[in-house]
Amino acid sequence: MRACALPHLAGTLGLWRVSERRLASIRRRKLQRLLRHAYENVAFYRSLWERARVRPEEVDGPEDLVRLPVVSKEDLLSCRLEERLAQGIDPSACWSSSSSGTTGHPLTVYTLPADRTRMNLGWFRAYLANGLRVSETMAAFVGRRQVRTSQRWYERLGLFRRVEIPAWWSVEEWTAQLELLRPAAITGYVMTLRLLAEHLRDHPHHRVHPRLVFHTSALLDEASRRLFEEQLKCRVVDLYGSEEAGCIAWECPRCPGYHVNADLVVVEILRNGVPARTGEAGEVVVTNLHSYAMPIIRYRQNDVASLAATPPRCGWQFPLLERIEGRVEDFLVLRDGRRLPPHPFYHCIDPVPGVQRWRIVQDRPGEMTLEIVAEEEQSDAVRRAVLAGLAQLTGGAMDIALHLVPEIPIDPRTKFRTIRSAVGALAPAEEWGATAKGGK
Ligand SMILES: [Zn+2]
Structure with a gap:
């Protein structure tokens, strides 16, 4: 070779x-x-x-x-x-x-x-x-x-x-x-x-x-x-x-x-x-x-x-x-205000055998909801493996509500986002530009 x-x-x-x-x-x-x-x-x-x-x-x-x-x-x-x-x-x-x-x-x-x-x-x-x-x-x-x-x-x-x-x-x-x-x-x-x-x-x-x-x-x-x-x-x-x-x-x-x-x-x-x-x-x-x-x-x-x-x-x-x-992606925000980039979450969840589809939604710092569609016979193993990985990643500074669901509904009018955080979204470009010029 x-x-x-x-x-x-x-x-x-x-x-x-x-x-x-x-x-x-x-x-x-x-x-x-x-x-x-x-x-x-x-x-x-x-x-x-x-x-x-x-x-x-x-x-x-x-x-x-x-x-x-x-x-x-x-x-x-x-x-x-x-x-x-x-x-x-x-x-x-x-x-x-x-x-x-x-x-x-x-x-x-x-x-x-x-x-x-x-x-x-x-x-x-x-x-x-x-x-x-x-x-x-x-x-x-x-x-x-x-x-x-x-x-x-x-x-x-x-x-x-x-x-x-x-x-x-x-x-x-x-x-x-x-x-x-x-x-x-x-x-x-x-x-x-x-x-x-x-x-x-x-x-x-x-x-x-x-x-x-x-x-x-x-x-x-x-x-x-x-x-x-x-x-x-x-x-x-x-x-x-x-x-x-x-x-x-x-x-x-x-x-x-x-x-x-x-x-x-x-x-x-x-x-x-x-x-x-x-x-x-x-x-x-x-x-x-x-x-x-x-x-x-x-x-x-x-x-x-x-x-x-x-x-x-x-x-x-x-x-x-x-x-x-x-x-487009968002940060996930921990209880202490620290922001985590989204990629390690993909690496925690994607490789777990039995995971078919997933989505994270965060509305408040330190809390997130994770929905997973899993193969039925592997659902317990999926839950254990995912929670163990996420506990390591977040260091216990995030309450994780994990729901195994039969499906994740898709809204055809908007692009599906695997990770969406209301508190970890980037500011729009104009807003950031104004802040940056303001000498922050
Ligand atoms: Zn060229």
């Missing part, structure tokens, strides 16, 4: 220099191969496409993908694991991650190590394109309590060193760790970075001076971006990705918008099921061209974006997305 990974690394990282024609041919070849594989080896896709009376040979390139049905997370969850995994795949030999994202439904995604390397290159490309050097260290906030301490093979070669910091720690511990590491870049979620930036604002003698901040997941609102730029005194780069598709698109330092990693994913913007016009907002549907263990084909991301009308001006051939409207 390692021997063949080096040319992959060079090839994928260098791909932005290929011509438009060459990129189109790479995409077509990868897509045809993935579709053939899914039809021959994945029961879910074979039966879905047979019901739709379409065969993979009818899809010559990304423009023909509209012939295949769109797939939602709920569709994938409605079949057994072995039906959505390719034949012969051993899940224990795969890299796995769970995410409930915007829907509250946790889905575990399995990825072959070789595909994982390719998907990681999509992130590295975004870092390099924005000025991070391969020899520099990045500090990454993660939702997991247990961080990765081993080094990947390329890290042992001194490349792309990434040190993880648990979002579970206090902001004082984050700051101490960052002062020790002195990373060139910090990557994290908006709420974690927000807590960090506010802490640094109140402690102006800190020694946290990255050159770059990369934001991933959820929506980066303008007020938060300004706060990070002002307090960390560096450029803030927004990245758009998901567990299912890896790094989908990244902000370009020279173009207005986000370059799609078009050799790794196919992004479609749909409006009422058909491709949206350039500049017109529509639903994001992705195909992960490196998803051989559990293919992700025409998968609904539950985000809204639009294709940019202007071609890239930086010389790279990847098309541009103009605007991405991701998920």
